[in-house]
Amino acid sequence: MSERIRNSFKIINENDTTEIRRLCGSVHSADIARKLSELKVSDVREVIIKINPHKAAHIFQYFSDSLQSKLARLLSIEELAAILGYMATDEQADVLKKLDKHKQNDVLQLMPEKNSKQASALAAYPEGTAGSVMTKSFITLPLTATVAEAKKKVKEFEDPRNLHYIFVTDNLERVCGTLRMFSLIDMDGTIPVSEIADTEIFSVRPFDDQEKAARKLEHYDLLAIAVVDDGGKMLGLITYDDAFEVIIKEQTEDMQKLMAISAGDADNGESYLNISSWQHFKKRILWIVGLAILGLGSGYVLHTYEDVLDALVILAIYMPMLADTGGNTGSQSATLVIRALALGELKARDIFRVIFKEVKISVMISVVLMVLAYAKIAILSGGTTMPDGFSLSQIALAISIALGVQVVSATLIGAVLPIGVSSLKLDPAVIAAPAITSIVDITGLLIYFYTVTTMLGIH
């Protein structure tokens, strides 16, 4: 096998002996997958079909979604069925989903019936649900079973390394407890499993959000969480490593949403360099155009106050300071609130506590920035002659006060908008920080011109 990998890698780089040597030892499939991902898909296929299907199946699961798609389309139905035969049902379903209906059916027909039924059932759960990440490889035992039966089941289980619990069911087939491997060691075979099972049981439903399932597993420090139907009957389970993957993927998505980047399905688990420029463009352009349209608002406000700017050009010079500061303080509070909502630390009903807190914080920040702004104007514009009737200190004071009001209002807008969105049962992360920046740009300009014209008596 390692001989074959070596040969295949020679195609790519005849001289890279260290690389090849590294790959030949008892290298973990995750690392082989990472290395293979750097090759052309056709070369990856060459390697994959030459190694034994068991190892190939293991490597396959570490490929990104898009590489899995491409490979699945490139492999013949016989090759694919052979590799799928060594995968857990959730992985089989993941791969099958990537094929067109026609090829999917052909592959399913080459698989053992029980297996193909399970895999096509799993493939039916929509992306993002608990059902789509669960596996069908699990053991259940009735409460009345004995330790000897449990041991027998373990010995017969196809993938014991991923066997974390045995699930115990009551007379209505509802999951009611778990059994861990250590508790079977040297335990007398005649003891009923009901005596040594943990009765604490945590479960989710197949159409629950996958992130909810992952967070529940994490919250209770579980190795696996049961997915059950409405009657409490076990449908599958999600293991800690799949939950890990879900949380990291969701995290990336949340961060991208926050920064006005559309997640899109196409780059599921795909790395930065592997996503095409066109795909990148599509991820970014939507928000950028949306923000440009939102920007019409501030353009319109500025247009309204064109005469004021004409009369007092110094106001134009300090406009960016106001806009930037508003954007910065607003996106700070938005980030903290969005993350707290995602981690379940905040609920919509906490809105008044959040407002109270953010008013206190923003007033503190505002005082510091007003002093800085006054000093900044005195330094930068100290040598400029002001238009008749205005003194520098008058103008500096007006701008500083406008800035203070802007900081408080921007901070509050940043904190309140995501809570408002989440109370509408929407994902608070749809409020991107740049959107907050654009919104507080508009409110900021209104505050700026209103304060300055009022204080300086311009009309």
Add this chain to the structure above:
Amino acid sequence: MSERIRNSFKIINENDTTEIRRLCGSVHSADIARKLSELKVSDVREVIIKINPHKAAHIFQYFSDSLQSKLARLLSIEELAAILGYMATDEQADVLKKLDKHKQNDVLQLMPEKNSKQASALAAYPEGTAGSVMTKSFITLPLTATVAEAKKKVKEFEDPRNLHYIFVTDNLERVCGTLRMFSLIDMDGTIPVSEIADTEIFSVRPFDDQEKAARKLEHYDLLAIAVVDDGGKMLGLITYDDAFEVIIKEQTEDMQKLMAISAGDADNGESYLNISSWQHFKKRILWIVGLAILGLGSGYVLHTYEDVLDALVILAIYMPMLADTGGNTGSQSATLVIRALALGELKARDIFRVIFKEVKISVMISVVLMVLAYAKIAILSGGTTMPDGFSLSQIALAISIALGVQVVSATLIGAVLPIGVSSLKLDPAVIAAPAITSIVDITGLLIYFYTVTTMLGIH
């Protein structure tokens, strides 16, 4: 015990019977901890000292760092020692770290010697290292040991629910393999463990970054990863649930850093509402002031071009569009690159591939935005009379071209800066998106005024 919890909760809310009922059943410690966290610290103490120390220890570990600190200071040394006695060594160390040296010593003296030695050794590892999150509760066996000996060790182990592997060591005490629980079931006692152990072994060093350790565990789908000294001797292990916690905490930090919020040690694992306003202020003000100072740069540029603005006020109106768009495109590319660096998808040596990719993407975005900008200027300023010698279409074209250049340069700055920082072995997340926004504000204004004055022939 549940009677006592019920009584303690009555102090808080006499009528909340559903709440109390929920707490009295076989409630998971994580949930009891969450509920207790809503009470005053003195009330939490009342509850904690009344329940049995074993359960108390379990609940304690789910409290936030700051609540643990406050409680640890409030409990007497005897109470604390009793609870610590039921904790794993890494949790003991976490609590001990929060006490002053004097109380720490007093508590250690009440603990069994072996235990107190281990805990104080762990407490010595700095926050953020693998050593600081590892536990000393593990089993090692020499390669020459038998299955019977392994079984005996498992039976004697104090915390078998958290026993995922037995670590096998060679004649130099170096970790060289692992044994899983399932493989001991019904296995003949005379077989040497060397025959059934996995020889694939993954480890980290105690002073490695805790995030590195967590990511390695995740990458290889491990249940626990060994922490070894320079000679390969086992010092401790990090379990999957601790790795989970590390990754979630680091992700929150990365997100906050990206949005120009200092992480700070004080809010380790602390929720939004539990962090005081003063603490929030401190987390945010540093960057806000830094950004205000950075803003001096754009103020200075604007000041230089004051005469141009005076002559052509329409330029002031479209300045925010340029600044916002630059900020948005720059922070998009920065976010994607920073996340890719954090996940190990990108290395500093990929810089030219990133530049090549970002040029392609930004040119596409730029073309779309130039068209939009031209249309926007035509619509908003269509009715305005232009100063002598300038036509609207001339001005609109100049502004659009400046915007196009700004988009490409901002996108590149956003992508390249984090890679530059990471090649200096610094955390790329120190480049916050708002800092990128401020930087591209300055470069954007320079591009704007240079392009417009050159194209329109203003001096």
